[in-house]
């Protein structure tokens with residue numbers, strides 16, 4: 001049917017209830033039966049300016065393109081207009097956006113960057129395709145129904161070793177085939193990792209972004225860096241191959257960014273630790289098999305890997321984002337773990353916890369910035385296609401001023417992040433702790449605070465649609481509701497800004513004066 005062609009005049013004959021056709025972008029749709037099911041009501045389709053007419057502008061002022069691609073609506077198409085060509089391009093999985101600033105400059109035609117090579121470009125293309133084809137449908141579904149990431153998607157992520165790559169470069173990649181072999185474990189660097197984080201962040205489903213095994217990104221490194229070889233040999237493959245899930249259990253109702261205030265207690269009983277206490281806001285906790293727990297002992301702090309058992313309960317916490325993230329309140333009621341599960345030395349637990357933070361914060365910066373950039377793209381498109389007061393929104397100077405601020409924020413954040421990532425590629429972990437821990441704190445503060453400014457601007461630009469969970473503004477609504485997460489997780493914005501300044505103060509030469 002869709003192969004038939006019609007003239008505009010022929011379509012115009014079908015302009016009434018029971019026999020109703022419309023044209024959208026050179027395609028003819030028979031909406032005779034659909035009209036009574038139309039979520040926007042029957043009346044709008046039966047008006048004189050729409051019934052039997054070309055309704056392209058009206059349609060794109062009110063719907064996302066994806067509506068027409070849904071199978072139940074795509075099959076309403078009965079043909080095309082003779083001599084006209086479809087003009088509006090659907091996004092092709094893996095393809096880059098042509099909208100200015102929708103992609104970081106290194107991916108934009110004709111721009112150069114000192115940081116990325118051809119391997120990064122090939123890698124980015126495959127990762128984007130994978131995320132759009134395999135992950136995105138699951139993300140949209142789980143963000144809505146609150147269920148955890150599908151095992152099928154976990155298995156496919158693991159086939160490509162994406163969870164392993166999200167831990168960063170290192171020995172855990174040895175012998176693994178990364179993204180079908182595009183990059184070798186030796187070549188893999190923090191820019192490859194940044195690329196994965198960007199694709200995660202731009203999904204536009206913030207709860208799922210954390211549900212996408214974020215617990216593993218922060219919960220496994222203490223095992224990798226401080227666990228015994230036997231513990232690593234058992235746990236690391238289980239987790240990186242998607243057979244078991246892990247989360248990091250540090251924050252408590254008693255202590256969030258103030259890690260020193262922890263009250264969970266670990267007591268020795270022969271060859272076992274007995275853990276008692278509670279943990280709050282634990283990402284992926286509802287479905288985790290292992291908990292990397294920070295606790296107090298008589299001899300200072302300790303970090304222990306605690307397996308799920310009857311004495312561990314993880315209750316879902318309702319938050320502003322989707323429960324697909326598995327955010328939980330975890331109770332350890334005399335939970336037991338072998339002393340062999342100790343991660344690092346007893347009394348050195350705080351060092352284990354802190355050693356994790358730079359990478360966690362950098363990862364949040366990557367995903368947060370990608371989400372922010374996605375919003376810039378949404379706003380550039382929307383302000384071009386939305387007609388208000390008789391002309392596109394982007395003809396209003398006040399709207400362009402908001403766009404200017406949004407673009408400047410995302411671009412400045414990008415270049416700062418890339419500079420920091422380059423340092424990570426060239427510094428040992430100790431050097432990073434010394435030289436860029438404070439910078440990463442400041443960078444995170446910058447990205448998350450600008451993110452919330454962009455969320456506000458975008459909501460104003462989208463108007464009512466910016467506060468509606470479905471339809472045109474769904475990404476903006478999700479971003480506006482969830483951008484405060486990035487400002488809090490991994491150390492809250494104010495604490496991190498302060499960390500950056502304190503590090504700078506510590507390094508002030510004592511012998512300088514104005």
Ligand code: HEM
Nearest residue numbers: 029039040044050055058059062063064067073076471472
């Ligand atoms: C094949 C053609 C069409 C299909 C499949 C379709 C489908 C939909 C769907 C699924 C929605 C719910 C919102 C969303 O998911 O975006 C919707 C809303 C709406 N539609 Fe359509 N529609 C079509 C054509 C039109 C046309 C030509 C008009 C013209 C004026 C129109 C006016 C509206 C309005 C006013 C809403 C409510 C928008 C809102 O709540 O913001 N639709 N439509």
